[in-house]
Amino acid sequence: MSRYRLRVELPDLPGALAKVATVISELDGDVVSIDIHELDGHQVVDELVVEVLTDLDARVLGAALEAAQAGILLSCARAAARPEPVLEALAWARELAAANNPSTVGRILASACHSSKVWVAPIDEAREVPAGRLALARGAPLVQRSHDLPEPLGGRPASTMWLLAVPDGQPHARCIAFLARSGSLRFTASEVARVGAVMALHRALGDGTARREHPAAQP
Numbered sequence: 001m002s003r004y005r006l007r008v009e010l011p012d013l014p015g016a017l018a019k020v021a022t023v024i025s026e027l028d029g030d031v032v033s034i035d036i037h038e039l040d041g042h043q044v045v046d047e048l049v050v051e052v053l054t055d056l057d058a059r060v061l062g063a064a065l066e067a068a069q070a071g072i073l074l075s076c077a078r079a080a081a082r083p084e085p086v087l088e089a090l091a092w093a094r095e096l097a098a099a100n101n102p103s104t105v106g107r108i109l110a111s112a113c114h115s116s117k118v119w120v121a122p123i124d125e126a127r128e129v130p131a132g133r134l135a136l137a138r139g140a141p142l143v144q145r146s147h148d149l150p151e152p153l154g155g156r157p158a159s160t161m162w163l164l165a166v167p168d169g170q171p172h173a174r175c176i177a178f179l180a181r182s183g184s185l186r187f188t189a190s191e192v193a194r195v196g197a198v199m200a201l202h203r204a205l206g207d208g209t210a211r212r213e214h215p216a217a218q219p
Contacts, residue, residue, distance in 0.1 A: 003032075004056050005079035005114075006048045007185065010071030017046060019070035024050055027061060035085070037188035045188050046071075049079055074185055093201065100205045102175070105198065109177055112194045113187065117161075117180035119152040120202075126165075126176035135165040136173060141192050142166075145183065153180045162186050168199040174206070175199075 010016045021031050035047040050056070058076035065071050092108045102120040110118045126132035129150045135142040146163040148156050153163075160183040167173035177199050181187065 001051050001053060002055055003049060003051050003079045003081070004076055006046075006050060006061075006076050007074040008046050008048065008065065008071040009043055009074055010046060012042050012044045016071065019068055020046065020048070020065065023061070023064045023068050023070050024048075027056070027064065028053055029056065035190075037190035045074065092198065096198075096201055096205055100202060105177070105202050108198055109179060109195055112198060113164075113179055113181075113191045115179045115181045117149070117153045119150060119178045121150070121152070121176050121178060123174055123176065126167075126173075126178075129165070129176075129178065131163050131165040131178070132176045135167055135176060139167075139170045141196060143187050143192065146180070149180050150178055153178060159183055164192065164195065166192065166195045166199055168203040174203065 008020055010020060017034070024031060029050045029052045031048050031050050033049040037045040037047060056076065058073065061076060062073035065073050092112070095104055095108060105120045106118040109120075110116060121129070121132065127136070131142055131144060131146070134144075142165045144163055145160050147160055149161060149163060157180075161180045162183060162185065164177075164179040164181075164187045166177045166179075168175050168177070177195055179187070179195065
């Protein structure tokens with residue numbers, strides 16, 4: 001038995017997910033978990049974990065989904081067993097409480113958004129990045145296509161990437177999380193919210209530590 005993680009973009013309409021499940025079933029697959037991500041407009045991205053008896057050919061699956069007008073296959077990769085989402089989120093919180101530092105935050109963000117390119121930048125360095133300055137000016141997370149990533153994320157990529165910038169708070173951010181991903185895998189509203197929640201927890205834990213160490217200090 002093989003397990004795969006799929007990302008499928010489909011219409012936000014009744015019955016759309018059923019079409020996807022039918023196509024997977026016809027390829028001798030079984031859906032074992034579903035995570036629904038919101039997009040702008042009338043589309044959603046469903047992240048499905050499926051099990052098949054042998055192997056799953058992404059080209060065959062993608063063609064079958066399009067032929068059935070069920071959706072567009074964005075990615076297909078082998079997957080390991082993943083814990084129940086609430087338990088996973090609690091484990092992330094425990095990790096942050098135990099070691100609240102940029103490397104821990106980066107590792108959690110990479111897991112939460114399936115992105116290998118993550119950089120949690122101090123605010124002075126973040127301001128040197130155009131996307132960071134724009135996110136600060138807007139007072140909100142920023143998602144944009146980019147041909148030029150910050151050096152810690154690999155510099156100039158061979159093709160266009162999606163770049164996400166999320167400050168840890170407003171109006172006085174202390175750091176910004178930058179994540180980059182392939183141009184075919186845009187960040188969903190749900191993933192942006194996940195990054196924002198992790199950064200808010202990182203900030204809250206840091207403020208709590210500062211108050212304990214320096215009771216007179218204001219966060």
